[in-house]
Amino acid sequence: MNIRKKMAAGIASLLLVTLMAGCNSSNDGGGATDSGAQKSVTISYTIWDKNQQPAMEAIADAFTEQHPNIKVKVDAIPWGEYWTKMSAAAPAGMLPDVFWMHGGQFMKYAEGQFLEPITDKVQANEIDLNNYASNLVSIYTIDGQNYGIPKDFDTIGLAYNKELFDQANIPYPDDTWDYAKLAEVAKQLSQPDKGIYGFGAKLDTQAGYWNDMLANGGFILNDDMTKSGYDELASIEALKARYQMILDKASPTHQQMTDTDSVEMFKSGKLAMIFDGSWDNGNLASSEIIKGKYDWAPLPKGKVKRGNIINGIGNVMSTKGKHKDEAWQFLKFLGSKEAAEITAEMGAAIPAFNNTQDAWVKNNPDLNLQVFIDQAADATPYPSGSKSYPVWFSKEAEIMSQAWGGAISIEEGAKKVAEMMNQAIEDAK
Amino acid sequence: MHSKSRYIWAYMMIAPTLIGTLVFWSWPAVYSIYLSFLKSENFGLVNHWVGWANYERLFMDEEFWQNLRNTILYVVLFVPTTIILSTFFAVLLNAKIKGQAVYRVIYFLPQVTMAAAAAMVWVIIFAQDYGLLNSVLGTHIAWISDKRFAMYALVMVGVWGAIGFNMLLILAGLQGIPRTLYEAAEIDGAVGFRKFRSITLPLLTPTLFFTSIVLVIGATQIFDSIYLIIGKTNVALPAVRSLVYAYYQNSFIYYDQNYGAAIVNILLVINLVLTGIQFMLQKKWVIYD
Numbered sequence: 108m109n110i111r112k113k114m115a116a117g118i119a120s121l122l123l124v125t126l127m128a129g130c131n132s133s134n135d136g137g138g139a140t141d142s143g144a145q146k147s148v149t150i151s152y153t154i155w156d157k158n159q160q161p162a163m164e165a166i167a168d169a170f171t172e173q174h175p176n177i178k179v180k181v182d183a184i185p186w187g188e189y190w191t192k193m194s195a196a197a198p199a200g201m202l203p204d205v206f207w208m209h210g211g212q213f214m215k216y217a218e219g220q221f222l223e224p225i226t227d228k229v230q231a232n233e234i235d236l237n238n239y240a241s242n243l244v245s246i247y248t249i250d251g252q253n254y255g256i257p258k259d260f261d262t263i264g265l266a267y268n269k270e271l272f273d274q275a276n277i278p279y280p281d282d283t284w285d286y287a288k289l290a291e292v293a294k295q296l297s298q299p300d301k302g303i304y305g306f307g308a309k310l311d312t313q314a315g316y317w318n319d320m321l322a323n324g325g326f327i328l329n330d331d332m333t334k335s336g337y338d339e340l341a342s343i344e345a346l347k348a349r350y351q352m353i354l355d356k357a358s359p360t361h362q363q364m365t366d367t368d369s370v371e372m373f374k375s376g377k378l379a380m381i382f383d384g385s386w387d388n389g390n391l392a393s394s395e396i397i398k399g400k401y402d403w404a405p406l407p408k409g410k411v412k413r414g415n416i417i418n419g420i421g422n423v424m425s426t427k428g429k430h431k432d433e434a435w436q437f438l439k440f441l442g443s444k445e446a447a448e449i450t451a452e453m454g455a456a457i458p459a460f461n462n463t464q465d466a467w468v469k470n471n472p473d474l475n476l477q478v479f480i481d482q483a484a485d486a487t488p489y490p491s492g493s494k495s496y497p498v499w500f501s502k503e504a505e506i507m508s509q510a511w512g513g514a515i516s517i518e519e520g521a522k523k524v525a526e527m528m529n530q531a532i533e534d535a536k
Numbered sequence: 537m538h539s540k541s542r543y544i545w546a547y548m549m550i551a552p553t554l555i556g557t558l559v560f561w562s563w564p565a566v567y568s569i570y571l572s573f574l575k576s577e578n579f580g581l582v583n584h585w586v587g588w589a590n591y592e593r594l595f596m597d598e599e600f601w602q603n604l605r606n607t608i609l610y611v612v613l614f615v616p617t618t619i620i621l622s623t624f625f626a627v628l629l630n631a632k633i634k635g636q637a638v639y640r641v642i643y644f645l646p647q648v649t650m651a652a653a654a655a656m657v658w659v660i661i662f663a664q665d666y667g668l669l670n671s672v673l674g675t676h677i678a679w680i681s682d683k684r685f686a687m688y689a690l691v692m693v694g695v696w697g698a699i700g701f702n703m704l705l706i707l708a709g710l711q712g713i714p715r716t717l718y719e720a721a722e723i724d725g726a727v728g729f730r731k732f733r734s735i736t737l738p739l740l741t742p743t744l745f746f747t748s749i750v751l752v753i754g755a756t757q758i759f760d761s762i763y764l765i766i767g768k769t770n771v772a773l774p775a776v777r778s779l780v781y782a783y784y785q786n787s788f789i790y791y792d793q794n795y796g797a798a799i800v801n802i803l804l805v806i807n808l809v810l811t812g813i814q815f816m817l818q819k820k821w822v823i824y825d
Binding site for chain 2: 191194197198215218219221302310361362363365366367497498501502504505508509511512513514
């Protein structure tokens with residue numbers, strides 16, 4: 108009995124020690140450092156794009172070189188889980204010190220006071236927001252308060268497989284193309300019996316039909332974000348035109364593109380053309396099959412204009428971080444020209460810092476990446492910036508997949524989306 | 537005094553499991569009942585009491601009824617198929633055959649396979665253009681994106697994954713049947729199927745009762761294969777969406793935890809009722825010796 112008791116006490120004290128050690132390590136280096144005491148701290152930086160992780164780590168290393176007492180741990184959480192994890196971390200006060208923010212999610216986090224405003228730092232001239240295009244800065248501004256520093260921007264391009272064009276003896280797409288030409292060539296390039304299609308008319312918003320809708324004179328949300336544009340005639344017409352390419356067998360069916368993602372089809376040389384974002388060039392380039400055999404063209408012109416969605420990621424910091432001073436130093440560095448140059452040179456994304464974009468284009472001299480920069484001027488901002496966005500955006504895909512899969516008509520789908528969006532906007536008021 | 541210290545000692549021993557159960561099972565279950573009567577804002581930091589409003593919305597929602605029908609259809613297809621096939625294979629593997637151990641391992645393998653990895657393989661098997669299933673059958677069916685077939689594809693995956701473990705349970709049940717009964721039956725002239733029907737099956741009923749309860753509860757909670765194999769932009773999703781998938785969708789995609797909580801609470805009630813019914817019916821078919 109005695110021995111047992113001793114053992115129990117032993118185990119219990121062992122547990123206690125481990126627990127305390129656990130508490131200790133998480134407290135390690137707690138409290139902001141004074142200018143004198145250079146305590147070594149580690150801050151967390153969380154991103155969602157694994158392709159960009161090497162570049163983000165290179166930036167972190169360059170930062171640590173200048174601030175030897177601050178180490179940065181870069182974590183990538185896939186986009187599909189990113190916001191689920193962040194929405195659990197936010198109320199628990201566990202948000203990363205610094206992390207990527209998306210325009211669509213920004214408002215929820217800023218209004219919930221989970222993001223540290225940086226307005227006073229801007230006013231103290233610690234950072235100059237004039238270094239970035241103003242429409243990128245405004246994504247992360249509410250009621251005159253600045254919360255984020257633009258990291259990059261992205262636009263959409265038309266990726267095409269040169270080999271499939273050469274085989275069919277058809278000239279490559281260029282800036283003279285309109286949607287009719289796209290549909291016509293897509294049909295010519297399709298060989299459904301061989302599993303090769305001219306165009307991937309995928310169910311997609313930002314890199315999909317939103318561009319079509321804008322080009323045709325439709326819209327996604329009206330300017331003051333109070334009404335959906337899905338039920339506008341021009342929008343429906345654009346959606347129908349895209350869907351028609353599936354009916355014409357110029358594109359794989361929605362079922363086929365559910366089995367295999369259309370970008371993957373393009374990467375395996377089964378698609379002659381797709382719309383894709385500038386952020387995805389690294390992904391396309393990673394395919395051995397199409398490496399050196401693909402290039403980019405601007406999106407085709409529509410009835411009204413050349414549609415294009417521009418969006419930008421922002422870097423933000425948490426209000427609940429333990430090392431806010433260090434986090435601010437890092438956030439400031441992320442917004443620096445040096446960080447932008449690393450981003451560009453490593454081909455990670457188009458940096459938001461003015462006049463650093465050329466390095467991104469030159470990083471891949473064989474590809475016409477200039478199209479992404481050129482299209483930015485007339486592009487339409489991503490329709491985020493409203494409280495209802497996270498709700499309607501996730502429901503949109505579910506309704507449209509019914510239309511794309513042929514269960515309901517395109518017109519019916521578009522009208523349902525409009526109704527759902529207007530309801531979500533109403534509920535969020 | 538003496539017995540009290542023994543109790544404390546016993547509680548300490550079960551503490552890791554008990555605390556885990558309380559924190560990760562009981563508390564969330566109770567909390568989700570509370571959540572279903574609220575309207576939460578700002579990541580759940582601001583809550584308003586709304587009474588039965590979430591349930592009223594649920595009962596008015598045509599999608600909820602469709603999800604309920606889907607879940608019931610899955611249970612009806614999955615549970616009997618799994619029990620019949622598991623029993624069939626257990627009986628086969630209970631016989632003295634060569635390489636018995638090898639077969640037992642093979643049938644048990646799905647149980648130890650990572651669900652996500654297995655699902656990816658099934659997606660390839662079901663693929664319309666290059667899938668194994670279509671090329672074996674000589675068909676061109678969109679197994680997972682045609683609403684007429686998607687449910688059967690899910691049942692197929694579910695049964696494949698469940699046979700191993702249930703076969704093992706039933707095998708244990710089979711081996712608990714005394715050999716003397718079979719010897720007695722043989723003396724009386726019973727052969728083959730007759731032995732199975734009159735001895736094996738009746739004496740197996742307690743095991744079958746247990747497996748059916750566990751299977752029904754598990755089947756009503758189908759989620760992972762829908763999430764991994766069907767996916768959220770699949771046109772067939774409305775035809776297979778289960779209550780738990782709807783819960784996930786509302787809570788974690790639409791950020792409406794309150795509505796999601798209402799859905800799982802309905803599921804909880806359904807499971808309590810189903811299990812209650814099974815316990816009532818057991819008197820009619822389960823034989824305890």
